Amino acid sequence: xxxxxxxxxxxxxxxxxxxxxxxxxxxxxxxxxxxxxxxxxxxxxxxxxxxxxxxxxxxxxxxxxxxxxxxxxxxxxxxxxxxxxxxxxxxxxxxxxxxxxxxxxxxxxxxxxxxxxxxxxxxxxxxxxxxxxxxxxxxxxxxxxxxxxxxxxxxxxxxxxxxxxxxxxxxxxxxxxxxxxxxxxxxxxxxxxxxxxxxxxxxxxxxxx
Numbered sequence: 697x698x699x700x701x702x703x704x705x706x707x708x709x710x711x712x713x714x715x716x717x718x719x720x721x722x723x724x725x726x727x728x729x730x731x732x733x734x735x736x737x738x739x740x741x742x743x744x745x746x747x748x749x750x751x752x753x754x755x756x757x758x759x760x761x762x763x764x765x766x767x768x769x770x771x772x773x774x775x776x777x778x779x780x781x782x783x784x785x786x787x788x789x790x791x792x793x794x795x796x797x798x799x800x801x802x803x804x805x806x807x808x809x810x811x812x813x814x815x816x817x818x819x820x821x822x823x824x825x826x827x828x829x830x831x832x833x834x835x836x837x838x839x840x841x842x843x844x845x846x847x848x849x850x851x852x853x854x855x856x857x858x859x860x861x862x863x864x865x866x867x868x869x870x871x872x873x874x875x876x877x878x879x880x881x882x883x884x885x886x887x888x889x890x891x892x893x894x895x896x897x898x899x900x901x902x903x904x905x
Contacts, residue, residue: 717773717806719813722762729772730764737796747852748829751791752779755880758790760821763814765797765806773798776810778818780881783827783848783861784874790818791876792828811838815862824868827876829858838862847873 722730734743743749757777765774776795783789792814797807815838818826828835829850832842844861861869 717765717767717801719763719765719774719810721760722757722764722775722777726764726772726775730775733772733775733796733798734794736798738794743794746829747850747854748791748793750851751781751876751878752777752793754883755779755878756883758818758823758880761790761814761818763810765801765810767798767801773801774806774810776814778814778826780879781827782877782879783825783869783872784876787869787872788823788879789825789827789861789868789872789876790823792826793830795830808837811835815839815864819864824863824865825872826862826864828860828862829854830860832857832860835860844869844872847871848876849874850876 734740737743744753758780761778763774763776764772767773774795774797776792778790778792781789781791795807795810797810815826825844826840827845827848828840830840832840840860840862842857842860844863845859848859848861850859861872863869
């Protein structure tokens with residue numbers, strides 16, 4: 697289901713041959729392409745080493761807040777997710793990121809469209825605040841402010857000037873203090889029985905081929 701169309705992209709597409717990317721909720725079929733896009737944008741080792749990744753690893757993104765943008769050929773050219781965290785004890789919030797746009801589609805407004813979609817949808821779903829680690833001048837245009845995270849810290853090294861907050865509800869981060877911790881649902885790991893069954897099925901297919 698498309699949530700918003702990034703019209704700014706179409707207006708600068710070369711020769712008007714590229715269809716306007718549509719932003720939609722992420723689909724299971726997008727996952728492998730999403731991983732490839734993140735590796736292209738940040739480098740796999742570098743992105744997995746980030747402190748913010750400690751709040752995402754082994755967790756599912758927040759329901760209804762994992763977005764993908766698709767090009768004319770259906771491939772994933774943009775990704776953005778939000779994750780459940782606690783902004784200190786007993787204070788629910790969301791963690792935004794990573795935001796990645798394919799190099800061919802940067803500087804065409806797609807990143808801005810994805811950010812606007814994510815923020816608006818988070819507000820519509822009733823969430824109170826969003827945290828992120830990123831470039832302050834870029835994210836300030838969406839209302840993110842370093843002052844809202846002054847009493848918070850992350851589980852690892854981070855640059856204080858890049859740790860930003862946004863209130864979707866007035867006062868949602870007022871007085872927030874403590875360690876930001878993950879609260880999202882864990883990703884289900886396959887059981888040993890399932891893994892053995894998959895290996896057995898794969899072996900049977902090879903023998904019958």
